[in-house]
Amino acid sequence: MLGVNKPPEYGGMGLDFSYSIAIAEELGNINCGGIPMAIGVQSDMATPALTRFGSDELKRQFLAPTIAGDVVACLGVSESGAGSDVASIKTKAERKGDDYIINGSKMWITNGCQADWMCLLTNTSAGPSHKNKSLICLPMKTPGVHVTKKIDKMGMKSSDTAQIFFEDVRVPSKYLIGEEGMGFIYQMLQFQEERMWGVANGRKVGNQWRPVQTYPKSDSWRVLILYNNLHTMYLWFLLGAKSFFAFIFINISPFLDTSGCFCSFRGCSLNL
Numbered sequence: 001m002l003g004v005n006k007p008p009e010y011g012g013m014g015l016d017f018s019y020s021i022a023i024a025e026e027l028g029n030i031n032c033g034g035i036p037m038a039i040g041v042q043s044d045m046a047t048p049a050l051t052r053f054g055s056d057e058l059k060r061q062f063l064a065p066t067i068a069g070d071v072v073a074c075l076g077v078s079e080s081g082a083g084s085d086v087a088s089i090k091t092k093a094e095r096k097g098d099d100y101i102i103n104g105s106k107m108w109i110t111n112g113c114q115a116d117w118m119c120l121l122t123n124t125s126a127g128p129s130h131k132n133k134s135l136i137c138l139p140m141k142t143p144g145v146h147v148t149k150k151i152d153k154m155g156m157k158s159s160d161t162a163q164i165f166f167e168d169v170r171v172p173s174k175y176l177i178g179e180e181g182m183g184f185i186y187q188m189l190q191f192q193e194e195r196m197w198g199v200a201n202g203r204k205v206g207n208q209w210r211p212v213q214t215y216p217k218s219d220s221w222r223v224l225i226l227y228n229n230l231h232t233m234y235l236w237f238l239l240g241a242k243s244f245f246a247f248i249f250i251n252i253s254p255f256l257d258t259s260g261c262f263c264s265f266r267g268c269s270l271n272l
């Protein structure tokens with residue numbers, strides 16, 4: 001299950017991406033977000049770039065045990081000052097001889113406390129922000145990698161989400177995935193699979209109604225279930241209303257003065 005669309009020579013099943021989507025959809029039947037998320041990060045978020053661009057040696061060292069389930073993978077892109085705007089990450093890896101020395105931090109990293117390795121997006125030069133990044137396989141037991149305790153979030157309680165700091169972390173330059181400077185492009189491609197997987201997994205959101213039949217029918221559970229379902233209905237209402245206004249504004253904006261706040265409203269609408 002961890003490598004349905006990965007090459008058989010590294011332990012995968014060699015099937016196409018539609019099979020990963022079928023698995024993502026089925027995992028959506030679990031009444032919990034954390035478990036599918038942990039699996040999805042391992043199978044379709046931290047590994048696509050390595051599969052596509054990594055050297056054979058790197059794939060044998062990191063990909064094969066990840067597909068076998070012998071090691072846990074995580075993806076290190078977001079930082080406390082760089083979420084949606086991936087190009088503005090600050091973590092950097094400086095080349096020293098045959099090694100990279102990494103300094104910086106990552107935020108909201110799923111599987112972060114348990115991971116054996118990270119697919120790390122980092123700056124490797126001072127050039128333009130879309131051409132100065134690289135992806136590196138970073139073993140999490142390397143000295144200088146500091147993993148904070150699991151972040152206590154409002155939701156996704158069972159999901160292992162960590163903040164991670166890097167202090168003069170030394171990794172061999174052969175752990176670079178593909179070409180130096182191509183990390184931003186590789187990561188954007190990797191996001192395609194991540195987002196598709198996420199959509200397929202979230203498609204079964206209607207299953208939130210299911211606890212009504214399966215949970216014990218004590219009063220406290222009923223209140224909780226009622227609250228949960230009302231909350232879900234509210235979210236759907238909000239999404240519907242926002243989509244409606246986004247549609248209206250996107251269509252009328254070409255006929256209006258699109259300067260200033262109107263322009264930014266249009267941007268926000270598109271973000272939906």
Ligand SMILES: Cc1cc2nc3c(=O)[nH]c(=O)nc-3n(C[C@H](O)[C@H](O)[C@H](O)COP(=O)(O)OP(=O)(O)OC[C@H]3O[C@@H](n4cnc5c(N)ncnc54)[C@H](O)[C@@H]3O)c2cc1C
Pocket residue numbers: 041074075076077078080082083084085107108109110111156159161267268271
């Ligand atoms: C549970 C969880 C797990 C995660 N796991 C991982 C992981 O494993 N690896 C990883 O790298 N990251 C992970 N993330 C981080 C996630 O990818 C980021 O939260 C996401 O990229 C958004 O970044 P941000 O939280 O900094 O929000 P921001 O970028 O600060 O955005 C805040 C809000 O502003 C809006 N916004 C931002 N920019 C614009 C703009 N230009 N125009 C209009 N609106 C805008 C956004 O849509 C959003 O609503 C995880 C996050 C969570 C919550």
